Amino acid sequence: MKVITDLPVIAGDPFSDAEICRPGQIDAHIRDAGELVFVSSHGILATGRHEICREILRNWQVFTSTGGTGIVDIRKDGWRVPSVILDTDPPDHNRARGVLNDILSLRSLEQFKAQTEAQADRMVRDLAQRGQFDAAADLAKALPMAVLPDAVGLQQDGRDHLLRYASLNFNSLGPRNAIWQKAEEHARESVAWVTQQCARENLAPGGFGAAIYAHADTGTITPAEAGLLVRTFLSAGLDTTIYGIGNAIRALAENPDQWDLLRADPTRAAAAFEETLRLHPPSHLVGRTVAKDTSFRGTPLREGQKVLLFIAAGNRDPRAFDRPDVFDIARRTRGHLSFGVGVHGCVGQVIARLEAVAVLTAMARHFRAIDLNGKPELTHTNWLRGHARLPVSVIPA
Ligand code: HEM
Numbered sequence: 001m002k003v004i005t006d007l008p009v010i011a012g013d014p015f016s017d018a019e020i021c022r023p024g025q026i027d028a029h030i031r032d033a034g035e036l037v038f039v040s041s042h043g044i045l046a047t048g049r050h051e052i053c054r055e056i057l058r059n060w061q062v063f064t065s066t067g068g069t070g071i072v073d074i075r076k077d078g079w080r081v082p083s084v085i086l087d088t089d090p091p092d093h094n095r096a097r098g099v100l101n102d103i104l105s106l107r108s109l110e111q112f113k114a115q116t117e118a119q120a121d122r123m124v125r126d127l128a129q130r131g132q133f134d135a136a137a138d139l140a141k142a143l144p145m146a147v148l149p150d151a152v153g154l155q156q157d158g159r160d161h162l163l164r165y166a167s168l169n170f171n172s173l174g175p176r177n178a179i180w181q182k183a184e185e186h187a188r189e190s191v192a193w194v195t196q197q198c199a200r201e202n203l204a205p206g207g208f209g210a211a212i213y214a215h216a217d218t219g220t221i222t223p224a225e226a227g228l229l230v231r232t233f234l235s236a237g238l239d240t241t242i243y244g245i246g247n248a249i250r251a252l253a254e255n256p257d258q259w260d261l262l263r264a265d266p267t268r269a270a271a272a273f274e275e276t277l278r279l280h281p282p283s284h285l286v287g288r289t290v291a292k293d294t295s296f297r298g299t300p301l302r303e304g305q306k307v308l309l310f311i312a313a314g315n316r317d318p319r320a321f322d323r324p325d326v327f328d329i330a331r332r333t334r335g336h337l338s339f340g341v342g343v344h345g346c347v348g349q350v351i352a353r354l355e356a357v358a359v360l361t362a363m364a365r366h367f368r369a370i371d372l373n374g375k376p377e378l379t380h381t382n383w384l385r386g387h388a389r390l391p392v393s394v395i396p397a
Contacts (some may be wrong), residue, residue, distance in 0.1 A: 243386025
């Protein structure tokens with residue numbers, strides 16, 4: 001039987017400035033080096049193989065979420081009370097998951113869908129008249145920030161804290177490096193603001209937040225768990241979608257043949273977003289912790305060992321997708337890993353898809369052409385891949 005030191009060793013640091021600035025390079029190296037590799041800079045196991053990411057994500061009995069979903073074991077080094085949904089395993093996970101499944105069913109989102117589509121259409125029509133704009137700020141960020149906090153029932157004042165908090169949350173999944181320190185300094189007041197907003201009395205009636213608390217009244221969850229579930233909504237639901245929409249706009253601007261396909265048939269907006277998620281996942285990593293001493297594919301694993309899944313690499317695994325590096329909105333994207341797999345598969349994916357499809361459909365309707373109009377700037381984070389700036393020019397339809 002192999003031991004961990006027999007595994008291929010990856011010497012580079014996936015969280016270094018150099019690797020963050022060239023997304024994808026170390027992903028491919030990790031995937032191609034072997035089924036399971038050892039990333040020596042952080043003492044963690046990793047995989048970039050599609051099949052193995054799936055296998056690990058399905059096997060929560062061995063690969064637990066209770067140590068957190070990053071590379072830090074939150075049981076030893078947590079910065080906040082763990083999430084009652086992300087950082088749990090069944091059966092504890094089931095109650096919280098049931099509550100969000102109920103609130104986020106397509107049926108209960110009809111009003112949110114109509115409001116989001118109307119808002120996206122208005123924004124995109126105005127941007128068509130402007131001709132040049134920053135698609136990262138003016139569209140990818142503007143739409144989710146306009147619709148989601150209202151839908152949750154948040155007060156207007158202080159919403160700037162939301163993205164600072166989300167940034168701290170996602171950066172905390174990586175190492176305690178300079179990126180994390182900066183996020184922490186930036187978000188000090190935001191933690192208190194978000195905690196306060198998650199209290200029942202601060203949430204408007206009729207919103208997702210109030211709906212979560214209604215489950216506390218029936219006893220499905222406790223009031224404290226309800227507050228933590230509202231918090232998860234705010235940590236997980238904004239910048240993931242913002243970066244996903246920005247990545248889609250860039251992919252379409254850089255691939256005029258695919259833009260033409262979308263323009264010819266705006267019902268392809270959903271396929272265009274799905275292909276963006278496959279090729280450019282906003283959240284490109286998922287972490288787990290080994291729950292008990294065991295062996296996996298011939299390698300003995302020790303309890304507490306951290307395992308990092310490079311899902312962006314898995315999405316480009318030639319064993320799973322043909323011409324994996326090509327952006328092709330007509331391809332079959334089923335099986336991509338960008339919303340996770342198994343019991344923790346993204347419970348908010350309906351919302352993310354709904355917002356992105358509203359934007360891309362409105363773009364296909366109101367823009368005849370779209371081009372990059374300057375150098376895109378990537379975000380510099382431990383965990384998410386998106387754009388800080390995405391200058392574009394458009395021709396109105
Ligand atoms: C494009 C946008 C999004 C991406 C790429 C994304 C990605 C993911 C991924 C990869 C997971 C699995 C994590 C794991 O297995 O450890 C996940 C879980 C989750 N996501 Fe999303 N997400 C997105 C949007 C959203 C939105 C809009 C919401 C809420 C409004 C949301 C809420 C959640 C929650 C609560 C979980 C935990 C589910 C569970 O543990 O059962 N996400 N997401």
